[in-house]
Amino acid sequence: MVKKISFRRVVTPDNKCFDIPTDVKLVFPKESLPPDLIRCLVYIPWERDYLHFSPKRFRRFFEFVLPYLKTRTTDVHTAVCLSYWSNYTKKLEKERGVKMNKKIVAFGLILHDSGWSVLNKKEIADSLTVKGLKIEGEAFGPKRKHADEGVKIARKILNEYKFKPALTKEEKEVICKAVFWHDKTEKARGKKLLIEIKAVVDLDHLWSFTKLNFWQDTVRKNVSPQDYLKNLEHDLDSYFISEIGKELAYTLLKERKKEVGALLNLK
Numbered sequence: 001m002v003k004k005i006s007f008r009r010v011v012t013p014d015n016k017c018f019d020i021p022t023d024v025k026l027v028f029p030k031e032s033l034p035p036d037l038i039r040c041l042v043y044i045p046w047e048r049d050y051l052h053f054s055p056k057r058f059r060r061f062f063e064f065v066l067p068y069l070k071t072r073t074t075d076v077h078t079a080v081c082l083s084y085w086s087n088y089t090k091k092l093e094k095e096r097g098v099k100m101n102k103k104i105v106a107f108g109l110i111l112h113d114s115g116w117s118v119l120n121k122k123e124i125a126d127s128l129t130v131k132g133l134k135i136e137g138e139a140f141g142p143k144r145k146h147a148d149e150g151v152k153i154a155r156k157i158l159n160e161y162k163f164k165p166a167l168t169k170e171e172k173e174v175i176c177k178a179v180f181w182h183d184k185t186e187k188a189r190g191k192k193l194l195i196e197i198k199a200v201v202d203l204d205h206l207w208s209f210t211k212l213n214f215w216q217d218t219v220r221k222n223v224s225p226q227d228y229l230k231n232l233e234h235d236l237d238s239y240f241i242s243e244i245g246k247e248l249a250y251t252l253l254k255e256r257k258k259e260v261g262a263l264l265n266l267k
Contacts, residue, residue, distance in 0.1 A: 005262040012039040016222060019263055020215040031121055040125040040220050043073045044212055053079040055086060058106045064161055068114040068153055072124050073216065080210055081109055081203050084248065088203055091244045092195070101196055104171055108178030108200040111157065115150030115179075128220045143183050150179045189241050202245030208232065209252035211259065225260040229253070 007019045013028055014035035020026065026042050033041070054062045062082070069075040089102045116124060119142055127142035158172045167175075178200040181193060189198075207213050209232060218225050232253060240246045 005259055007263055007266065010219060012042070012219060014039050018219045019225075020219065021211065021259065024212060024215045026216060026219060029121075033121060033125065036222075037122065037125040039222065040128045041072075041121060042216065042219050044076045044216055046070070046075045050076055050079040053083040054110075055082065055106065058082065058103075058110065061107065061161060061163075062110050065110050065114060065157060068117040068157075071116045071119070072113070072127075073213075074113040074116055076212065077207050078110055078113060080212060081207050082106065084203055084206055085109065088206075088244060088248065089199060092199060092242055095242065095244055096195060098195060100199065101171065101174075104174050104178075104196045105199045105203070107158075107167075108175045108182075108196065109203050111154040111175060112150065112179050112182045112200055112204055113146065114153040114157070115146035115148065117153070118149050119146055128217075147180055147183055151176050154179045198241045202240050202242055205239050205245065206248055206252065208239070209236075209249045209256065211255065214256050214259075225256075225263060229257060229260055232256075 006022045008022045010018045010020055010026060012018070012035070016039065025045055027045050028038055029041050029043065031038055031041065051059060051062065062078070066075060069078055085102075085106055089100055089105055093100050119127075123142040123145065127146070154176050155172075158167065158175060174194055174196055177193070178197045181191075181197055182201050182204050184201075208217070214228065214232075215225075217223070218228050221228070223231070236249055236253065237246060240249060
């Protein structure tokens, strides 16, 4: 039996109306910014249950990093992406015929968006002005800055946290490189980067196709679900490095199409 999808109407601070699934929680922050920028800053509130999306062996480190993930729904985003870590890395190893350092992928994924914690609200809102996945215009500066700042934070955390067993200097450097490259898909694809770095890129980008982020982004980016579906489908192939990443994203996109179809049938 197909589960029925129900929707609720959301009215934004700039008086725009959106229909989103009832199980997607959104909160508009109280900020002294123009209403349209407050709409861009809407977020999914963190709940302890999201911690269980992370594989158990990485939860203690995830909790250590959480204070740096309280901006831009980064905490929920990171947890959801970690839920794909095991399936993705197993398939990628099989596809490439290699053995990966999977813990490095997980640590890199946990740290990849920590840089947003030092950007101001205007910069964060500007980063969400694009209608698709391609970084351009006002979004370019904040996107580049959060990766640069994220490397600094990653180095700090990697030197503070007591890993058991301890990470090598080389492993820490790979993690920092993953943080630097995670939003530079096209450049990363053409470079001779370690497979662990490219895995972080793909795992991070799966978020855009999940239920939580898809519907959140229709509000943040002020785009209709139908148009956003088209934009995601158009940008998908260039947004991922591996075929495994593309396959998982297409599977998620099919689910979003069903949800959008259910919404359109109600109208």
